[in-house]
Amino acid sequence: MDLLRHLGFFVAVAEEGHFGRAAERLGMTQPPVSQGVQRLERRLGVELFHRGSRGVGLTPAGSSLLPQAYSLLSSASEFAASAGRLRDQAVRVGVIGQLSAFHLAAMVSSAPKAVVVTTAATVELIEAVTSGQLDCAVVHHPALVNTLECGPVIRVPSWFLVPSGREDLRGLSCATIPRSHGTAAFDLLADTLRASGLDPDFLAASNDREVVAAVATGQAFGITTDPFLQAPGIARLPAAEFGLRVRLVWRSLAADVRSALEAALA
Numbered sequence: 001m002d003l004l005r006h007l008g009f010f011v012a013v014a015e016e017g018h019f020g021r022a023a024e025r026l027g028m029t030q031p032p033v034s035q036g037v038q039r040l041e042r043r044l045g046v047e048l049f050h051r052g053s054r055g056v057g058l059t060p061a062g063s064s065l066l067p068q069a070y071s072l073l074s075s076a077s078e079f080a081a082s083a084g085r086l087r088d089q090a091v092r093v094g095v096i097g098q099l100s101a102f103h104l105a106a107m108v109s110s111a112p113k114a115v116v117v118t119t120a121a122t123v124e125l126i127e128a129v130t131s132g133q134l135d136c137a138v139v140h141h142p143a144l145v146n147t148l149e150c151g152p153v154i155r156v157p158s159w160f161l162v163p164s165g166r167e168d169l170r171g172l173s174c175a176t177i178p179r180s181h182g183t184a185a186f187d188l189l190a191d192t193l194r195a196s197g198l199d200p201d202f203l204a205a206s207n208d209r210e211v212v213a214a215v216a217t218g219q220a221f222g223i224t225t226d227p228f229l230q231a232p233g234i235a236r237l238p239a240a241e242f243g244l245r246v247r248l249v250w251r252s253l254a255a256d257v258r259s260a261l262e263a264a265l266a
Helices: 003-016 019-026 030-044 060-089 101-110 122-131 183-195 208-216 255-265
Strands: 049-052 055-058 090-095 114-119 136-140 154-156 159-163 173-176 202-204 220-224 234-238 244-250
Touching (some): 003 019, 003 030, 003 060, 019 030, 055 060, 090 122, 101 114, 101 255, 122 136, 122 244, 136 255, 154 255, 159 208, 173 183, 173 208, 208 234, 244 255
Parallel strands (some): 090 114, 090 136, 173 202
Antiparallel strands (some): 049 055, 154 244, 159 220, 159 234
16 A cells, blocks of 8 residues: 555545545546545544545544644655755766776765765666666676767776686686676677687676685686785786776766766776
């Protein structure tokens, strides 16, 4: 039951003294309003109105509860307005899980406005920006971006994470994003590995935590963009040719915000 919606019915009927006029005011037909008030009464366990041929009147319980109904509706409106102000103040940014906490902190701290961050797969981020749920997103390149605006391709430096004592990646699985997170980016990584003489099995790992867990077993290697990531049982090797290729995508974004986010990535 939508309590706020039904409280709105209650207030409208109380003010109009008639279900038909209340429905007209709400831009509805009368039956949903009558049924909504009845549902509210059943939920509350009290009768709110006396019904009669000339209209309706508040019961003692209805008269007692009406001021609280006004207060709840007013609070809900204020809540929505506050959320709207925060939404207008903050930039909603999406990032892929492979982007390190280091780069995320750089983006948030350098942006000229507050930033609210969402982490998801490239395909999900592109859908969210397209639908307006996010203002912009850092996604894999290459990727199908539909009608979104795109910034330049940025290569984020990367390192291999390998089990301690290993300098040869042969015989190890590769812990990386599932192919479903970004088909083109996954295929590019697989092709680059093969061109380097590697043809590993792949383990799904959506972020550094999952990569570290896979590498720590001694059966896999992974790639990180975090310049400071260290963990027991894990070593780092150069991976210059495997730099993470990303770009910023957006529908509408202030130039100063866009420049700050891209500078932080670079």
